Amino acid sequence: MNTPHVVIIGAGFGGLNAARHLAKAPVQITLINKQNYHLFQPLLYQVAIAGLLPSQIAYPLRTILRKQKNIDFQMGEVTAIDFNARYVRLNGSVIAYDYLVIAVGAETNFFGMQTVQQNGFQVKDVDSAVLTRNHLLNLFEQASREVDPEKRRAMLTFVVVGGGPTGVETAGALAELISQVMVKDYPALELSDARVVLLESNDHLITAYPHELRHATFELLHRKHVDILLGAGLAEYNGAVVTLDDGRQIPSQTLIWTAGVRAAPVLDSLGVEQAGAGRVKVLPTLQLPQHPEVFVLGDAAYLADEKGQPLPMLSTVAIQQGKSTAQNIQRLIHGKSLKPFHYMDPGLLATIGRNAAVARIAGISFSGFIAWVIWVFLHIYRLIGFRNRLLVFINWAWDYIFYENQVRLITKE
Numbered sequence: 001m002n003t004p005h006v007v008i009i010g011a012g013f014g015g016l017n018a019a020r021h022l023a024k025a026p027v028q029i030t031l032i033n034k035q036n037y038h039l040f041q042p043l044l045y046q047v048a049i050a051g052l053l054p055s056q057i058a059y060p061l062r063t064i065l066r067k068q069k070n071i072d073f074q075m076g077e078v079t080a081i082d083f084n085a086r087y088v089r090l091n092g093s094v095i096a097y098d099y100l101v102i103a104v105g106a107e108t109n110f111f112g113m114q115t116v117q118q119n120g121f122q123v124k125d126v127d128s129a130v131l132t133r134n135h136l137l138n139l140f141e142q143a144s145r146e147v148d149p150e151k152r153r154a155m156l157t158f159v160v161v162g163g164g165p166t167g168v169e170t171a172g173a174l175a176e177l178i179s180q181v182m183v184k185d186y187p188a189l190e191l192s193d194a195r196v197v198l199l200e201s202n203d204h205l206i207t208a209y210p211h212e213l214r215h216a217t218f219e220l221l222h223r224k225h226v227d228i229l230l231g232a233g234l235a236e237y238n239g240a241v242v243t244l245d246d247g248r249q250i251p252s253q254t255l256i257w258t259a260g261v262r263a264a265p266v267l268d269s270l271g272v273e274q275a276g277a278g279r280v281k282v283l284p285t286l287q288l289p290q291h292p293e294v295f296v297l298g299d300a301a302y303l304a305d306e307k308g309q310p311l312p313m314l315s316t317v318a319i320q321q322g323k324s325t326a327q328n329i330q331r332l333i334h335g336k337s338l339k340p341f342h343y344m345d346p347g348l349l350a351t352i353g354r355n356a357a358v359a360r361i362a363g364i365s366f367s368g369f370i371a372w373v374i375w376v377f378l379h380i381y382r383l384i385g386f387r388n389r390l391l392v393f394i395n396w397a398w399d400y401i402f403y404e405n406q407v408r409l410i411t412k413e
């Protein structure tokens with residue numbers, strides 16, 4: 001009767017890890033998520049470029065939680081939270097809590113560019129990744145029967161916006177899809193017309209990485225024939241022509257936007273202090289200043305590190321914060337003082353395609369084949385479920401040996 005009730009909103013990296021670390025705690029948990037699965041977002045771009053199936057990077061939550069006795073899962077979208085009355089609104093009713101964990105993640109930020117939002121593609125969830133895949137594959141079909149060379153070139157020009165890790169990974173994988181796979185599927189198509197353009201408004205790619213890795217990334221993409229336009233701000237996209245700040249125009253039927261995220265919209269209605277990208281300002285213990293029973297974590301939370309830099313929106317941050325929150329909730333229950341969160345940075349890693357990745361681990365920067373092997377095995381290891389690990393491994397091994405992306409299916413969304 002007196003078991004404290006912990007409500008966790010969001011079953012991404014942060015929320016799911018908080019739930020799992022509370023498995024043996026004297027609490028009853030309700031975990032709420034919009035979808036009935038946990039999604040491994042770092043591999044979403046592989047779904048968009050026809051490399052993996054959504055089911056290989058997502059895992060049903062009820063299966064993950066089957067053995068955990070103190071948890072109840074509810075699928076749905078929390079639309080409101082009342083901090084004073086201590087309840088959340090879900091599916092037309094309310095759920096009361098003693099402790100609340102808000103781990104709702106982020107959504108794509110188009111920075112108010114409506115034409116880009118309307119006509120561009122994004123890689124943020126399963127639906128948007130599958131939509132992008134279908135669009136890309138459809139364009140090759142259309143291009144194969146297009147007689148006008150100008151129109152064909154526009155169909156085969158793929159513009160990726162954002163030179164961060166996701167943009168770099170997407171551009172590299174797209175260039176390989178064309179040069180290694182589509183070239184075999186469309187022997188009659190002049191694929192020298194095909195072009196992958198990477199736009200970055202800064203003067204360098206992957207800003208958060210050290211200079212030598214930025215340089216290595218540039219070189220690796222260049223070798224894959226990706227056109228990299230640095231200092232190139234996007235002005236608008238009407239679905240047919242990409243217009244840059246300086247007036248330059250690129251005819252293209254595809255713009256993939258990877259240049260920004262902002263915290264999930266439900267946070268805007270809470271009346272709490274927000275920082276850049278809509279993230280909620282939290283105490284070092286990840287609690288809300290006015291409501292010590294409420295924790296916010298992962299992409300949704302804004303917390304600066306020892307150097308005053310905001311913690312990055314990364315799965316590694318969310319995972320560690322999930323564990324820290326579970327431990328702090330138990331300390332609260334037992335009347336102990338809480339511990340502030342300290343991020344243990346495991347390093348940086350991004351892949352640029354076959355045999356090509358950049359890494360910084362334990363202060364050492366390296367790139368190329370070794371970095372790529374580490375990337376492959378780390379991502380397989382981090383996937384949930386033995387079946388998914390095996391399937392992704394087989395898929396990648398097959399692609400590696402036979403130069404095939406196996407999911408070249410155009411489906412109805």
Ligand SMILES: Cc1cc2nc3c(=O)[nH]c(=O)nc-3n(C[C@H](O)[C@H](O)[C@H](O)COP(=O)(O)OP(=O)(O)OC[C@H]3O[C@@H](n4cnc5c(N)ncnc54)[C@H](O)[C@@H]3O)c2cc1C
Pocket residue numbers: 009010011012013014015032033034035039041042043044045076077078079103104105106123124165166264266297298299300313314315316318
């Ligand atoms: C394409 C892509 C590539 C990335 N690559 C990397 C990478 O290589 N390495 C890395 O470390 N990080 C990467 N990231 C970032 C990483 O995925 C995020 O930092 C991480 O997912 C944040 O975890 P989270 O728990 O805060 O949120 P999420 O994992 O986003 O989980 C939030 C969950 O909350 C649910 N939700 C949202 N609102 C509500 C609501 N109102 N009610 C109920 N449920 C709700 C969502 O549906 C979602 O399931 C990538 C992200 C993307 C999009």
